[in-house]
Structures are given as structure tokens and as C-alpha cells.
Amino acid sequence: MISGYKFLETKTEQLSGIKMITIPTLKTTRLIIRPLNEKDIDFLFNHYNQEEISRYTLISFNSIDEVKAFLGQYTAKSDMRKFKEGIELRSTQQLIGTVTFLNWSKKDRCAEIGYDLSKEYWGKGFMYEALEVFIRFGFEVMNLNRIEATTNVRNERSRKVLTRLGFIQEGILRQKYRFRGKFSDEIIFSILREEWETRGIQGMQDKS
Numbered sequence: 001m002i003s004g005y006k007f008l009e010t011k012t013e014q015l016s017g018i019k020m021i022t023i024p025t026l027k028t029t030r031l032i033i034r035p036l037n038e039k040d041i042d043f044l045f046n047h048y049n050q051e052e053i054s055r056y057t058l059i060s061f062n063s064i065d066e067v068k069a070f071l072g073q074y075t076a077k078s079d080m081r082k083f084k085e086g087i088e089l090r091s092t093q094q095l096i097g098t099v100t101f102l103n104w105s106k107k108d109r110c111a112e113i114g115y116d117l118s119k120e121y122w123g124k125g126f127m128y129e130a131l132e133v134f135i136r137f138g139f140e141v142m143n144l145n146r147i148e149a150t151t152n153v154r155n156e157r158s159r160k161v162l163t164r165l166g167f168i169q170e171g172i173l174r175q176k177y178r179f180r181g182k183f184s185d186e187i188i189f190s191i192l193r194e195e196w197e198t199r200g201i202q203g204m205q206d207k208s
């Protein structure tokens with residue numbers, strides 16, 4: 001069972017008259033979710049160029065400069081509609097994956113999540129643990145009402161983590177994305193604030 005997480009840094013700041021949320025550092029029992037920085041560029045290059053990751057994230061890079069440009073999109077401070085964070089293993093201080101909020105609409109109080117973990121860390125509950133606190137941040141600090149996720153129809157691991165977190169399948173987005181010349185069918189999932197608040201923790205109780 002997951003316990004002991006807390007928001008280390010959740011302050012908001014006033015910039016150019018717009019209330020903005022500082023990209024947070026979040027702590028769980030085994031993980032630290034923290035802003036990415038220049039030192040993480042080599043990790044991101046190697047990570048997204050693994051076939052098991054790029055196949056479903058639809059991200060890959062030809063050069064370090066492409067990674068820098070990519071990271072720049074997720075760390076911009078003005079009109080922040082998306083941000084990406086690193087998942088760090090507390091025991092080794094190694095980066096093992098990322099979590100992302102994107103398409104954040106403050107008007108609709110809605111955003112999408114993305115996530116990926118290096119293959120050697122699959123099957124240990126790390127993504128569930130990371131998303132549990134990241135989604136809490138979304139509802140409690142970003143004040144979201146709806147969080148959505150899309151995942152390839154063949155991505156069984158991703159479907160499982162979303163279902164365990166309480167996400168509901170809404171439908172299939174046919175040929176939604178095109179990557180390396182092929183279209184992919186995606187399942188769209190969502191969870192509403194009221195569902196999150198009443199969901200309990202049965203998703204992981206049988207795993208502890």
C-alpha cells in the first residue's frame with residue numbers, strides 16, 4: 001500500500017499578474033517526482049530511443065539538440081499548458097521515467113497525463129505510485145476537475161495502471177496518431193474529481 005507521500009513544494013507564485021503553479025517536487029515512499037533539468041538530457045535521449053518506450057509514447061530523438069528543444073517546451077514558465085517531471089528512485093537517486101501534464105485548460109479545469117518508465121523497472125508498482133501522487137497534485141493544487149489519458153489499444157500495461165487508479169474507459173479514438181508512417185488506434189480514459197475523491201485505495205490493496 002502506498003503511504004508517506006507529501007507535497008514538498010506546492011507554492012504558487014505571481015508572475016506578470018498571472019497566478020502560476022511552480023513545477024512541484026513530490027515525494028512518495030520509494031520515489032521523488034522532480035522537475036527535469038539539463039543534466040537529464042542524456043537520460044531522456046536514451047530513454048525515448050528505446051523501442052519499448054517510443055512505440056507507445058510516440059517520442060524519439062535524432063540528436064541531443066532535439067531533446068533540448070523538446071525539454072524546453074515542457075519547462076516554459078509563461079502560459080504553462082504542460083509540464084514534464086522526472087521520476088527518481090530514492091534508493092539510488094537514478095532517474096527511471098517521467099510523468100507529464102499536457103493540454104491543461106484552466107478554463108475547463110481539464111488536463112491530460114502522460115507517463116513512461118524504463119523497462120527494467122516495469123512490474124514493481126512504480127508508475128502507480130508516481131501517478132497516484134501526481135494526479136493528487138492535479139486535483140488538489142492545479143484544481144482540475146477532469147484528467148484524461150490516451151493509450152494505444154495494444155498497450156495492456158498502460159491500461160492496467162489507469163484502471164487501477166480508477167480511470168474509466170470512454171471510447172476508442174480511431175487512427176488518432178501517426179508515428180513512423182503508421183496510424184494508431186487509442187483508447188481514451190478519464191477520471192473526474194468526484195470519482196477520485198470517493199475511489200478509496202482498493203486498486204492496490206491486494207498488491208501490498
Ligand SMILES: CC(C)(COP(=O)(O)OP(=O)(O)OC[C@H]1O[C@@H](n2cnc3c(N)ncnc32)[C@H](O)[C@@H]1OP(=O)(O)O)[C@@H](O)C(=O)NCCC(=O)NCCS
Pocket residue numbers: 052053056057114115116117118121122123124125126127128129150151152155157158160161204207
Ligand atoms: C505503462 C507503464 C508505465 C506501466 O508500467 P508498470 O510497471 O506495468 O506499471 P505499475 O507501476 O502500475 O506496476 C504494476 C505491476 O507491478 C506489480 N507490483 C510489484 N510490486 C508492486 C508494489 N509494491 N506495488 C504495486 N504493484 C507492484 C503489480 O502487480 C503489477 O504487475 P502486473 O502488471 O503483472 O499485474 C510501462 O509499461 C511503460 O513505461 N511503457 C512504455 C511507455 C508507455 O506505454 N507509456 C504510456 C503511454 S500512454
